[in-house]
Amino acid sequence: MSAQRSTGPALRLGIAGLGTVGIGVVKIVQRHADLLAARTGRKVEITAVCARDRNKNRDADLSGYAWESDAVDLAKREDIDVFVELMGGHEGVAKDATEAALASGKDVVTANKSLLAHHGQALAEMAESLGRVIRFEAAVAGGIPCIKALTESMAGNQIRRVMGVMNGTCNYILTRMEDAGLPYATVFEEARQLGYLEADPNLDVGGIDAGHKLSLLASIAFGTKVAFHDVQLEGIGRISIDDIRRAGDMGYKIKLLGVAQMTGRGLEQRMTPCLVPATSPLGQLSGGTNMVVVEGDSVGQIVLRGAGAGEGPTASAVMGDVADIARGLRLSTFGIPASQLTEATAAVATAPASYYLRINLSDKPGALAKVAQALGNAGISISRMRQYGHADSAAPVLIVTHKTTSDAIEHAIATFPQTGVVQGDPVALRIEDL
Template sequence: MSKPLKIAIAGLGTVGVGVIKIIEQHNDMIAARAGRAIEVVAVSASNRSRDRGIDITAYDWADNALDFAERDDVDLVVEVIGGSDGVAKELAQQSLEQGKSFVTANKALIAHHGAELAEIAQNNGVALRFEAAVAGGIPIIKSIGEGLAANKLTEVHGILNGTTNYMLTQMEATGKDYGEILEETKLLGYLEADPSLDLDGIDAGHKLAILSSVAFGVKTNFENVYMEGIRRIKLLDIEYAKELGYRIKLLGISRLSEQGLEQRVHPCMVPRSAPIAHVDNGFNAVVVQGDYIDRTFYEGRGAGEGPTASAVVADIIDVARGHNGSAFFVPQHLMQDVPPIDISDRIGSYYIRLHVQEQPGVIADVTATLRDQDVSLQVMLQKGSEQDGSVYIVMVTHETQEKKVTAALKQIDGLSTVIDKALAIRIENL
């Protein structure tokens, strides 16, 4: 066998500890598969004395992870600190510039700086790998970049955030509203340290930007991802969705066409017959569409120590095998700049929920406003009155342009009989 690949790990949280566990437990198997041994030589974290459930005394300790970039006994740096800037970005830049390969689980880092880091890696003849940054235990980056390399891909969509998928699943299963499920999710420790990353679609947006680059050979552009979270979803929306034949899922959708690149994250009504509608709790799923494969479907756990650490170690093994190709599977000078498609240009159907005072003329005012914006209705549902004399009205539109729905709802929100801001959920017949 070749000489061992010596690695340093920056960050000893759940994932960093998981990486050490896998390497220690499967040391011989990994060496056989990689063609050489993998040796952890140094580690770094914010707190040396913390009990992590593993013995780290065999590894050299660094108070400053940036020291790894200068060490002659380190071939590859693993970063599982997190964050798009700060130490994580500096460590990535310095490690790659010093000729060390770099493996990360940091989706924010790659979404914001992936193109820049890929160019540094390419210029220095080393590897940049980030399989663990997207969809945890699903090897979706490799599947797209290697297994589907013969295809021209046109669409990638999926459930990219396990926390919100868990919450929506539990709302439907327990009959509890958003607020109750949110508190339970916090107690379980499923939310990011900054909950807005999960709840507002930012985490899924990071992952979608990465998938777009890998699938389409376009420059990573997180700034052009439209993001909308699940904070306004009520239990009654989930109940109405069931009645209408749908389930609500927070999806990331990316499509490449002659007009440009469409990237959006938001709640969707998906038909209950669609495979992705049955992906529940903390699981992720990704669907890829190409010219010779039609559609392929991938499902697996989206987060946690085991799945994410497994993806990190798989990247380490790839580097040990000598796989130092382009990070996004296309040389950086061939990555395209593609104009974004604004979400206001979307064509499709919409679920609309209104909360209004129950009095004569309300529905007439609403339907007249929709008609004036050229938005026609397929379905209108109204259930019993609330105790305060208000009522919820649910409508499903025919296909129309998003900007027309937006204009109509802006006018409807201004009606004196409307109590809350209208909610629109896009219907995706995937």
């Protein structure tokens, strides 16, 4: 008798979607057949595959696999054990095929953050009522093992906060703006031409894709039903090169940062541009790399860093899930049974924080005093302030506040027009404590 089933039957995969990640999975199964068998105690095989266009030239030999033109048909095949969903999209065939797979007794491994962000609870309930598992390490931060760390390694912790830079394209754009001194629009166009952007770029730069990921992490961290629609979303479109430079002068970097934490008023989920200390691990993250930071009451802060996208890293995460299934690990989709996940009250940025404010002041005597007074009236005190030299009639002023609330900041900004000295819209960005 061995702890590991060394004579288990082969684990048979059906792969739906043969884009970059799907082909990456095929390559790993082919290249590392022996390694996978040694590690899981079973052969891992591909039985059948499916994609939109059979005749497309692909960088892998698919001749040994049955071909299905319809993912639902693939999902129902009797000769597969695991349905690997790599098509994407939260409606249509991805959803239909996932449901068909579960209904016909298959486990599911998916990289589809959008599907789970929208239908995670229903799918988890379905899977668990049928005794199947859904695994989705590849859906969040690519190759970084954050789902596993949170669900398994930190099982003895009450989670305090989960944070992450989980959209490589946004981090690339912000890093490139800073390094090359280029405005957002120019770098956005570069990224589009490099093929870094989704067909709908708002999924990236609007924070939606990263918001999907955050909502999945939050569910596991806090035992709550996935609540993507409660994520406070703000993209990077209004970040100027000025703000990146000014924040840098004050010792910060600007990141599209996801933060989920349970507060006295409910579950706070934010995916917004934030300032983080330049010397922190998040501040030092540049280019397309992702980072997930998890804080537990016993373990303290764990930082996980790696490639958030791409063929190899995402396929590696898929195969980690496949190996778990081959080894017999059977977990609830979001770490606890779906029936025990609670409905969280959504709270909007109630946790106090310092804020960065950039205000264009009219060049009039007493202007700064008027703004300071408006902040004081809103109960906000100033930690640091800088006024920059200027050639025209407006003086850029930077303020870092002491800890306050987003309500207070909004209130103060709403009173700025009454001062008669604030030009244009002030920029207010939260400074996340690390």
